[in-house]
Structures are given as structure tokens and as C-alpha cells.
Amino acid sequence: MSNVQRPNVSLLCGVDEVGRGPLVGAVVTAAVILDPTKPIQGLTDSKKLSEKKRQLLAEEIKEKALCWALGRAEPAEIDQINILQATMVAMQRAVAALAIQPEWVMIDGNRCPELAMPATAVIKGDALIPEISAASILAKVARDEEMALLHQRYPQFGFADHKGYPTAAHLAAIQTHGILAEYRRSFKPVRLIAEREALSSLTANKVISE
Structure with a gap:
């Protein structure tokens, strides 16, 4: 031992x-x-x-x-x-x-x-x-x-393959399909995508209101 x-x-x-x-x-x-x-x-x-x-x-x-x-x-x-x-x-x-x-x-x-x-x-x-x-x-x-x-x-995310680790395929899936409730939002790759989503949503709402 x-x-x-x-x-x-x-x-x-x-x-x-x-x-x-x-x-x-x-x-x-x-x-x-x-x-x-x-x-x-x-x-x-x-x-x-x-x-x-x-x-x-x-x-x-x-x-x-x-x-x-x-x-x-x-x-x-x-x-x-x-x-x-x-x-x-x-x-x-x-x-x-x-x-x-x-x-x-x-x-x-x-x-x-x-x-x-x-x-x-x-x-x-x-x-x-x-x-x-x-x-x-x-x-x-x-x-x-x-x-x-x-x-x-959620088969489109490929969890059976990458088990949630930040592989290239996983990051691409988040970019395409968004963030599920099960994600850890404090983790940088998720946080950055969440911030980008929030920003684009804010911009879209601004355009609609104008």
C-alpha cells in the first residue's frame, strides 16, 4: 500500500x-x-x-x-x-x-x-x-x-458520452441548445453562455419595444 x-x-x-x-x-x-x-x-x-x-x-x-x-x-x-x-x-x-x-x-x-x-x-x-x-x-x-x-x-447534449465534462462536443451542444436547469451556472463556460443569452434577449426586447 x-x-x-x-x-x-x-x-x-x-x-x-x-x-x-x-x-x-x-x-x-x-x-x-x-x-x-x-x-x-x-x-x-x-x-x-x-x-x-x-x-x-x-x-x-x-x-x-x-x-x-x-x-x-x-x-x-x-x-x-x-x-x-x-x-x-x-x-x-x-x-x-x-x-x-x-x-x-x-x-x-x-x-x-x-x-x-x-x-x-x-x-x-x-x-x-x-x-x-x-x-x-x-x-x-x-x-x-x-x-x-x-x-x-436530452439526447442532443450527448451526456452519455462526455458525462458532463467540458469537451468540445459538449460546449458546442450548449451553444446550440442552451442551458438546462441541471447546469452549474457558476462554472465559466456555462456562465459565459448564460451572459451572452441574457444579453441577446435584452437586445431583442429592446428592439421589440422600440
Whole structure:
């Protein structure tokens, strides 16, 4: 496990997030306490796994873990308090939703939210700590499912492909089709398009009134 110090506790919780970078949808977090008597093979950073493998592992994690929970912060919250703070809130919600209170929490990244128990931030923890790997898989599968549902409602945006990240195709789709309620309006590409839309609407109204 590299040189990361693993706390000597029996109820260790791993936490990770998915969705800090996308322009649309919630930031989703997961908290997982694994059962040492039910090992799960193949746990690693969710980004290194195929979609099919992630889905299979997600089912196994839900089946074998002592407990797991998801947390989230919605676009309106992200716009209000910023993505970093919203991510911390979503992590707090995931830990609070666990059926068993952990003795220690290990979090992927370089900072920890305020929690009721000790916590350690681990850079690249999703590839080093099995509990964080499990959390990264659950969060990724959950958020991808939400993007698939959004794709069904608005196929012209291509959410199933880019998952809300600011790809060239996604930015072109926003330019063509406008901004949905699910977008994060504080994110620069969305904000610029919203401002342009507002300006053109204002100009059009001015022309009509004249």
C-alpha cells in the first residue's frame, strides 16, 4: 500500500468524490466500510476500470461491505458555496449516512471535511487504499447512471458520452441548445453562455419595444 500509514482501527471508512469537473449535475460522494472477512478482488481507482468492470465491482461492494452510503451536493449548492466547499459537504453527508459510525475516515485528495471522527487525506488514495477505491467505484457508477438518465431526457447534449465534462462536443451542444436547469451556472463556460443569452434577449426586447 505504498508508504501510506493505515490507521490501526477495525472500522475504517474510505471516501471519494466524482464530478468536480463537469458543468452539469451533482457532485457525488461515497463512503464505504469494507468487511475484512469478505475480501473483494480488483479494487482500484475507478478511472482505471472499464465501465462493465466498475458496475460488477459496485454490485460486489454493495453486497460485501459492512456498510456504504452516497452523498451529494446539487448544482444550486455548488453555485452558492463553490465546488470545493460543496464537495466537502457531500463527503460529510456520505459519512453521516453510514449505518455504522467509522472509527477513522480516509479521504482521497489533499484535504478533509470536518467530521466527528479522525480523518486523513491521501493523495491518489483511490489507487492505494481499498476502502477509498471502493468509494470511488460507487460514486462513479452512481454519477454515470445519473448522466445516462439525463441523456435519455436530452439526447442532443450527448451526456452519455462526455458525462458532463467540458469537451468540445459538449460546449458546442450548449451553444446550440442552451442551458438546462441541471447546469452549474457558476462554472465559466456555462456562465459565459448564460451572459451572452441574457444579453441577446435584452437586445431583442429592446428592439421589440422600440
